Amino acid sequence: MSTKPSKKSCVLVTGAGAPIGEALVRSLLDDSRIGHIVAVTGYHQDTFPIAPSKRLTVQSVDIGRNRHLHQLLFDTAKTLGVDTVIHTAMHLSATDEGQRVHAYNVDSVRNLMAHCERHPTIRRLIVRSASAVYQVQRDLPVLIGEEHPLNMAGNAPQWVRDRIEADVSACVRMGMSPLQIVVLRMAEVLAPGTGSQLFDYLESPVCFQPAGFDPMINLMTIDDAVEALSSAIHSVEQGVFNIPGADTLPLSTAIKRWGRIGLPAIDSVLTPLYRIRRRLTGHDFRYGMNRRWFIYSGVLDGQRAHEVLGYVPAKPIDWPVRKRVTSDIGRGSL
Amino acid sequence: MAFSPAIADAFAALFLDASSQSRIADLHFQDAGHGFDAFGMHPSFVALGEVVLAPLYDKYFRVRSWGHENIPSQGPAVLAANHSGNIPIDGMMLWLDVLRHTQPPRVARPIADHFVPSLPYLGTFFARGGMVGGSRGNARTLLNSGEMLMIFPEGVPGIVKPWSKRYQLQKFREGHAELAIRHQAPIVPIGVVGGEEQLPALFSSRRIGKLFGLPIMPVPAVPIPLPVRYHLYYGEPIPVQEEFKPEHADDPQAVKEVAARVQEAVQRLVHQGLSERTGIFE
Numbered sequence: 001m002s003t004k005p006s007k008k009s010c011v012l013v014t015g016a017g018a019p020i021g022e023a024l025v026r027s028l029l030d031d032s033r034i035g036h037i038v039a040v041t042g043y044h045q046d047t048f049p050i051a052p053s054k055r056l057t058v059q060s061v062d063i064g065r066n067r068h069l070h071q072l073l074f075d076t077a078k079t080l081g082v083d084t085v086i087h088t089a090m091h092l093s094a095t096d097e098g099q100r101v102h103a104y105n106v107d108s109v110r111n112l113m114a115h116c117e118r119h120p121t122i123r124r125l126i127v128r129s130a131s132a133v134y135q136v137q138r139d140l141p142v143l144i145g146e147e148h149p150l151n152m153a154g155n156a157p158q159w160v161r162d163r164i165e166a167d168v169s170a171c172v173r174m175g176m177s178p179l180q181i182v183v184l185r186m187a188e189v190l191a192p193g194t195g196s197q198l199f200d201y202l203e204s205p206v207c208f209q210p211a212g213f214d215p216m217i218n219l220m221t222i223d224d225a226v227e228a229l230s231s232a233i234h235s236v237e238q239g240v241f242n243i244p245g246a247d248t249l250p251l252s253t254a255i256k257r258w259g260r261i262g263l264p265a266i267d268s269v270l271t272p273l274y275r276i277r278r279r280l281t282g283h284d285f286r287y288g289m290n291r292r293w294f295i296y297s298g299v300l301d302g303q304r305a306h307e308v309l310g311y312v313p314a315k316p317i318d319w320p321v322r323k324r325v326t327s328d329i330g331r332g333s334l
Numbered sequence: 335m336a337f338s339p340a341i342a343d344a345f346a347a348l349f350l351d352a353s354s355q356s357r358i359a360d361l362h363f364q365d366a367g368h369g370f371d372a373f374g375m376h377p378s379f380v381a382l383g384e385v386v387l388a389p390l391y392d393k394y395f396r397v398r399s400w401g402h403e404n405i406p407s408q409g410p411a412v413l414a415a416n417h418s419g420n421i422p423i424d425g426m427m428l429w430l431d432v433l434r435h436t437q438p439p440r441v442a443r444p445i446a447d448h449f450v451p452s453l454p455y456l457g458t459f460f461a462r463g464g465m466v467g468g469s470r471g472n473a474r475t476l477l478n479s480g481e482m483l484m485i486f487p488e489g490v491p492g493i494v495k496p497w498s499k500r501y502q503l504q505k506f507r508e509g510h511a512e513l514a515i516r517h518q519a520p521i522v523p524i525g526v527v528g529g530e531e532q533l534p535a536l537f538s539s540r541r542i543g544k545l546f547g548l549p550i551m552p553v554p555a556v557p558i559p560l561p562v563r564y565h566l567y568y569g570e571p572i573p574v575q576e577e578f579k580p581e582h583a584d585d586p587q588a589v590k591e592v593a594a595r596v597q598e599a600v601q602r603l604v605h606q607g608l609s610e611r612t613g614i615f616e
Contacts, residue, residue: 139448141471142373148471212454214337216366216374248366250374252337296451297461299372301475316367 008035010082010121011233012072014063014108015089017041017048019193020128023226024086025050033234036080040072042089063089064104066111073115077122084124084233087112090166092195094159094286095278105162109169117177124180126232128225129167131187131218131242132160136298142216143301146185146240157289171240180238184228187220187245187300190317194222200285202258202320208273209294211264214252216297220245223315231309239308244300246313251294257319267295337458339369339378346381354384360438364479370462373443373472379462380433380441387430390423394561395528397427401568402435404522410477411571412514413442413484414596415524416503416604417492419559420538420552424493424529427564428484429463442484443476449548470509477517485510487596494538494552500530501608503601511574511592516583518575521596525603528564531614562614567603572596 011028015021016039028034029050038057041048045058052058057080061072077085091104109127116122134144135151150164167183174181188196198219201207220243228243247254255262265273274287287294305311346355358381366372391397405413413432418424425444432442441464451457451467466472473483486492487506495504514521535552543551572595582588 138452138467139469141469141475142466143471143475145471210454212456212458214374214458216370216372246367248370248372249368250337250370253368253370256338297374299366 008033009084009233010034010036010038010080011084011086012038012040012077012082013086013088014040014112015087015128016058017043018088018092019191020189020222020225020229021088022049023222024088024229025056027226027230028233029053029055031230036082038072038076038080038082040089063108063112064100066107069108069111070115073112073119073122078120081121083121084126085112085116085122086126086128086229086233088128088229090128090130090163090195092193094157094195094197094284094289097158101158102162106165106169109166113170113173113177113179113181116179122179124182124233125170126182126184126229127166127170128229129170129183129185130163131185131298131300133164133167133185134298136292136296138296140296142297143299144242145301146242146304157286159286160289174238174240180236182232182235182238183240184232184243184305185240185300186225186228186243187218189222189225189245190219190247191222195284197285197290198254200283201290202255202260203283204260204277206261206263207255208263208265208270209251209255210267210270210291213295214250215293215295216248216299217251217254217293218244218299219247219249219254219317220313221315221317224313227314228305228309228311231305231311235309237308239304241305241309241311242300242302243305243311244302244313246316248299259320267291270294337462339376342376342378342382342462345385346378349385349388350381355381357439358384361441362438363441372475373464373466374458374461375441375443375464376462379459380464383463384430384433387426391427391430395423395427395532395564396561397431397564397566399431399435399566399568401570404568404570405432405436405440406482406520406522406571407436407438407440408480410480410517410519411482412477412510412519412521413482413524414487414510414521414600415484415526416501416600417486417488417529418495418500418526419529420494420533420535420554421559422493423532423559424526424564425484425486428524428526428566431566432482432484440482442482444484445473447490447549452547470513473509473513474517477513477519483510483513487593490549494535494550496538497534501527501604503597503604506593506597508589508593511596512583512589514574515578515588515592516580518580520571520573520575521592522571523569523596523599523603525567525569525600525605525607526564527567527604527607527611528562528614531562532559560614563611563616565607565611567607569599569603572599
C-alpha cells in the first residue's frame with residue numbers, strides 16, 4: 001500500500017450535490033492532507049448544503065456538456081492547481097433514458113479523461129462505478145472479484161449499459177494514459193438519494209421476492225463509500241477495485257431488518273407487478289433490471305482494495321434507514 | 335420467511351438433543367456480519383439439516399462409516415467421493431457423517447453442479463447448509479479460507495449411471511486435483527457403498543430433465559428410495575501439499591496424475607466396501 005507524499009492535494013469532486021459527493025466534500029474539509037476542494041454540483045451553487053469555507057469552491061456545472069466541463073477544468077481547476085478529480089456523478093433514475101442521460105453518464109467520463117490527460121495539473125482520476133456492472137448467474141462465483149464477467153447482456157437497460165460503458169471507458173485508458181486512473185466498483189449504497197434500487201424496493205411496506213430464492217447481497221453505507229474514495233485519493237496506486245460494504249446478508253434478512261414484510265411471488269409476475277408500481281406511484285425500482293441479483297448471490301470481494309488501498313468496510317448499516325427523500329434528490333443528474 | 339434462522343432454530347431446539355446443539359454451537363464458520371457466511375451458510379440451518387437428515391441417517395439408511403481419523407480437523411481439504419443413486423442422498427449422508435465425526439465439527443462444503451443453485455427452495459436450503467455452486471472462484475475462496483470441500487469428481491454422469499455400471503467409477507474430472515494442488519490441500523478419497531442400489535432407474539431422460547431445469551432426469555423403478563445400508567470409507571489423505579507445489583497446478587500431467595490416484599483410491603475403497611458388506615440392506 002503506497003500513499004502520496006506530504007504535499008497537500010487539491011481535489012475536484014463531481015456529483016457533490018448527491019449524498020455521497022456531499023459527504024465526501026465534508027470529509028475532505030476535515031482532512032488536513034487536503035488543500036482546496038472544488039465541489040461540482042448540478043444544482044444551483046447557492047443551494048449547496050455545506051457552509052462556505054476558504055478551502056471550498058462550489059461550482060454549478062452540467063458535466064454532460066463538454067464545453068462546460070472544459071471550462072471547469074481549464075479555468076477553475078487550473079487556477080486552483082487541482083491534482084485529483086473524483087468523479088462520483090451518475091444519473092440516478094433507472095426510468096430515465098435517452099441521449100441526455102447517456103451524455104451525463106458516459107460522455108462525461110470520456111470527456112473528463114480527455115481533458116484531464118491534457119491538463120497541466122491533474123494527475124489522478126478516480127471514477128465511482130457500481131457493482132451493477134457485474135454479471136451474476138448460476139455458474140459464476142458468488143464472491144465477485146475484479147476479473148468477474150461484466151453484464152454485457154444486449155437487453156440490459158440503459159441504466160446498466162451506461163454504467164458498464166463508463167466503467168470500461170475508464171478501464172481501457174489505464175496504463176495508456178498519463179493519468180493515474182482508479183475505478184471503484186462500489187457495492188450498493190443503501191441510502192436515500194443515491195439511486196439505490198434496493199432502497200427504492202424497500203420503500204414498499206410489502207416486498208415481493210421470487211419464490212424459492214434468497215440470495216446473498218452486499219450493501220454499504222455512505223460513510224464506507226467516503227472512506228473508500230478517501231483511500232483512493234491518498235494512494236498512488238491505480239487500477240480497478242471492488243469496494244464492498246460491511247453488510248453481507250440474504251435479501252430476506254434485509255427486508256426483515258428494514259421492517260418490511262417479505263412475500264414470495266412467482267418470478268414471472270414480478271416484472272409486470274413492479275412496472276405497475278412504478279407507473280402508479282412513481283417509484284424507480286425495476287425488477288427486470290435486478291432480477292438476477294434477486295435470484296443468484298453476488299457479493300463483492302474487497303481483498304484487492306484491502307491489500308492495495310488499505311480499505312476495509314467498517315461502518316455497517318444502521319437498520320432501518322427510513323429517512324425519505326424530500327426533494328428531487330435521487331432521481332436526476334446531480 | 336421460509337429461510338428464517340429463527341424457524342430453523344425452533345426446529346433444532348425441538349428435535350436436536352442438547353449435545354448435538356452444543357456441538358453445532360462450536361461450529362467454525364466465517365460470519366460475514368449477519369450470522370451468514372458470504373455463500374449463505376448459517377449454523378441454524380446446519381442444525382436444521384441435521385434434524386432433517388438424522389432420521390434418514392440413523393434409521394432409514396443406517397449409515398456406518400470407517401476412517402474418520404483421516405478427515406483433517408482443520409485447514410483446507412478436499413473430500414473426493416464416488417457418486418451414485420440418481421438423487422444425491424450420498425452427499426447428504428456424507429455431509430452429516432462429517433459433521434458428526436469431526437471435533438470441533440466441520441461442515442464439508444458440497445460443490446454442486448451449476449443447475450443446483452437455480453433450483454427454487456432446494457438451492458437456497460442447500461446453500462444455508464453449506465453447499466456452493468460449482469465454480470472455480472467459489473472453490474478457490476473456500477479453500478483459501480481453510481474450508482473443506484466435498485466434491486464428486488464423476489459429476490452428473492456418476493449419479494445417473496445405469497444399473498449395469500453400478501460401482502464402476504465414471505471418468506473423474508480433474509478440477510478437484512488442480513484445486514488441491516494450487517491450494518495445497520490434502521485430498522481424502524471416500525468410497526460410498528449402498529447408494530447405487532437405493533433408487534434403480536428404468537432409464538434417464540435429458541428431455542424430461544430439461545422441463546425441470548435439470549441436466550437429466552432419471553425415471554426410477556421404485557417410488558421411493560429403498561432402505562439400503564450406507565457404508566462410508568474414508569481413505570488415507572493423499573498429501574498433495576507435500577508432493578506438489580502450487581505452480582504444479584498448471585502442469586497438466588501433474589493434475590492428471592493426482593486425479594488418477596484419487597480415482598484409484600476411491601475405487602479401492604469401493605471394492606473394500608463391497609467385499610465387506612453382506613447384503614445391500616445389511
